[in-house]
Amino acid sequence: MILDITSIIFKYFQCIWAYWWFFMDVFYTEDESRLISWLDENVKKFLQGKNIAIKLHMGERKNPHHLKPGFVDKIVATLKMQGFKPFLFDSPVIYKSDRNTEEGYLALAKEKGFGDRCPIVVSDESTPVKMKNMTYDVCKALSDADCILVLTHVKGHMCSGFGGAIKNLGMGALSKESKGKIHEGGEPEYKDGCTECNACEEICPTGNVRFEDSQPYFDKTWCCGCSLCVQACPTGAIAAKKEEFDTLLSEGAAAAASTFKKAFYINVLSEITESCDCMSDPGEIICEDAGFLASADPVAIDAASIDIVKKKAGKDVFKETNKKDPMLHVKRAEMYRMGSCDYVITS
Ligand code: SF4
Ligand code: SF4
Incomplete structure (x- = not known):
């Protein structure tokens, strides 16, 4: 009898451990002010230190559907209230654009209204990280920061079907040369x-x-x-030529994440366009606004974002628009041990 009770208690704790290990928490709300108050209450549980890099995409010149400066200002103000010293960060791009150079991107970001409440850093300076398929140059400003908030506008993407947190790192946290090598490798x-x-x-x-x-x-x-x-x-x-795009993208994201001291992720499901923020014309809005997600797990937050958009739109709009299964690179990021596709939604 004593043995039975012991084994029941053991099984009970084993189940709880398995639950927390396999199912990552993703906070979800449709209300922006609820996201901000949740962040205010919880950010210190996930991020420590002083200098926090907010990794975000500040948008192509003619594209109006990227993250809004006013929303980013609210995140910055919340982090400052919690004692952090935030800065906005992105890396320059390989194609012809204002965002091709550090100076050009910085000027465009300011023109768009970013950086009223904290500095903006745009830099290609990087540190090499060797992975199985290639060496990826990870932006030094991110590796050197005490912690990272990966702030992502969710949208479709021509190469990966969907652009979320993993795409934000697998391209956006790497040097221009590494971005080019990923595209060439695919x-x-x-x-x-x-x-x-x-x-x-x-x-x-x-x-x-x-x-x-x-x-x-x-x-x-x-x-x-x-x-x-x-x-x-x-x-x-x-x-x-090297490996499929989705593998190199997720491997690049894993290389970047391996250099971070602490990272936390917010995905924004608004103005969800056919294609990415890098395009001057990102196409039609393919799903109604669907809210905000926050998690310490980039794989779980992307898997949850895809599921929420699918439910809201009533179909897989990412696959329908871009022909690519949006979960492909997310599952490959799971294989690189970036996180888990299994999640539980909290609110
Ligand atoms: S489908 Fe093949 S050929 Fe066409 S853009 Fe993609 S990788 Fe290039
Ligand atoms: S997809 Fe068909 S046409 Fe294209 S290379 Fe393969 S076998 Fe040839």
């Missing part, structure tokens, strides 16, 4: 055995595939390295 190269089924041509978002002598050719100029053609090929006739 480009296709022909091996052998094409049956001319046309699946690669039909799925390519840039119309980049042409056929000559019964085999496909890919023009590097128009290829974004999304690996959709590779994933669609039924015979393995084409392969990614």
